[in-house]
Amino acid sequence: MLCHDVKRVIYFFLDGTLDLRRQNDFQHHLDLCADCETRIVIHRRIRIFLKKRLAPICAPDHLKQRLTRSLRAFAE
Amino acid sequence: MKSAEAYEHEQGWDFEKAAMPYVDSLYNTAYRMTRNSEDAEDLVQETYLKAYKYYDKFEEGTNFKAWLFKIMKNTFINNYRKKKLTPHKIDFSEIEESYERVIQKNAPDLIKDPETEIFQDMMDEDVKRALDSLPHDYKMVVLLADIEGFSYKEIAEILDCPVGTVMSRLYRGRKMLERTLLEYARKYGYIRGKAEPAKMRSRKDEDKGPKKKEGPAEEEEIQEPDENEEEVLFADDEDLDLEVEGEEEEFNIE
Numbered sequence: 001m002l003c004h005d006v007k008r009v010i011y012f013f014l015d016g017t018l019d020l021r022r023q024n025d026f027q028h029h030l031d032l033c034a035d036c037e038t039r040i041v042i043h044r045r046i047r048i049f050l051k052k053r054l055a056p057i058c059a060p061d062h063l064k065q066r067l068t069r070s071l072r073a074f075a076e
Numbered sequence: 077m078k079s080a081e082a083y084e085h086e087q088g089w090d091f092e093k094a095a096m097p098y099v100d101s102l103y104n105t106a107y108r109m110t111r112n113s114e115d116a117e118d119l120v121q122e123t124y125l126k127a128y129k130y131y132d133k134f135e136e137g138t139n140f141k142a143w144l145f146k147i148m149k150n151t152f153i154n155n156y157r158k159k160k161l162t163p164h165k166i167d168f169s170e171i172e173e174s175y176e177r178v179i180q181k182n183a184p185d186l187i188k189d190p191e192t193e194i195f196q197d198m199m200d201e202d203v204k205r206a207l208d209s210l211p212h213d214y215k216m217v218v219l220l221a222d223i224e225g226f227s228y229k230e231i232a233e234i235l236d237c238p239v240g241t242v243m244s245r246l247y248r249g250r251k252m253l254e255r256t257l258l259e260y261a262r263k264y265g266y267i268r269g270k271a272e273p274a275k276m277r278s279r280k281d282e283d284k285g286p287k288k289k290e291g292p293a294e295e296e297e298i299q300e301p302d303e304n305e306e307e308v309l310f311a312d313d314e315d316l317d318l319e320v321e322g323e324e325e326e327f328n329i330e
Contacts, residue, residue: 042186053203059103063117075088
């Protein structure tokens with residue numbers, strides 16, 4: 001795997017969805033290539049950051065009550 | 077399937093028990109889709125009522141959460157998208173280039189800090205703005221994958237599109253989002269790379285990242301797909317030619 005290929009599949013490597021052979025090829029490339037190693041560190045950090053900052057917003061209680069009420073009214 | 081009589085009595089309770097645990101997830105995504113709490117609440121309510129109405133169509137043993145999300149996606153398209161969605165064009169090659177420029181210039185800044193939160197001072201509002209800057213279809217896959225944790229296959233089911241499309245949109249959506257964040261980070265001085273005109277283009281297109289096997293045009297232009305045009309616009313999804321576990325197609329290494 002070359003740097004160009006690493007760029008194309010980097011997200012899927014992070015998702016853990018590459019097949020085993022490619023996951024290994026990718027890892028092997030990272031062990032040899034400092035630039036791609038840096039790239040993956042950056043991607044990981046951005047991913048963690050985003051996950052933290054876009055943490056799920058909970059539904060307000062009044063919505064939950066409203067749903068329950070409307071579902072029950074709808075059922076009658 | 078239950079009888080019509082039983083439906084009213086039992087199904088209501090069954091449904092409530094099955095569906096209410098997902099209200100936070102649905103609301104969260106609805107909020108990100110509609111961008112305001114009032115519309116998000118209405119969307120979730122409409123989704124629940126529709127889901128309840130068609131509950132007997134739900135196939136047991138399939139993913140209920142994905143089914144609810146699919147109903148919500150369809151409801152959203154019917155209610156909102158038709159009204160105000162104006163397709164905007166994205167020059168993805170420009171995004172790739174500016175992303176590379178920022179990464180290359182700022183790599184030392186981006187990795188030297190041991191903190192995982194690289195843009196610690198970035199306002200939540202900026203992050204939200206970056207997310208909202210994504211075209212709807214790209215935003216959806218990013219939300220469904222990275223916030224809700226759906227698999228590619230589940231997302232494909234929710235959005236009624238091939239897995240390859242999901243992967244392609246994920247790739248592009250994530251990249252656009254990261255690019256925008258990096259641009260903000262640079263603009264506001266969280267990272268130190270010198271500012272440069274955002275529209276500057278490199279002369280050597282050959283040096284760019286993911287590239288078409290053979291493209292008719294130099295620039296790959298993505299247009300936010302219209303509901304009915306989706307497949308046509310994304311016919312080049314195989315460009316990424318990625319293989320996911322369990323699928324057999326070859327990944328093309330040029």
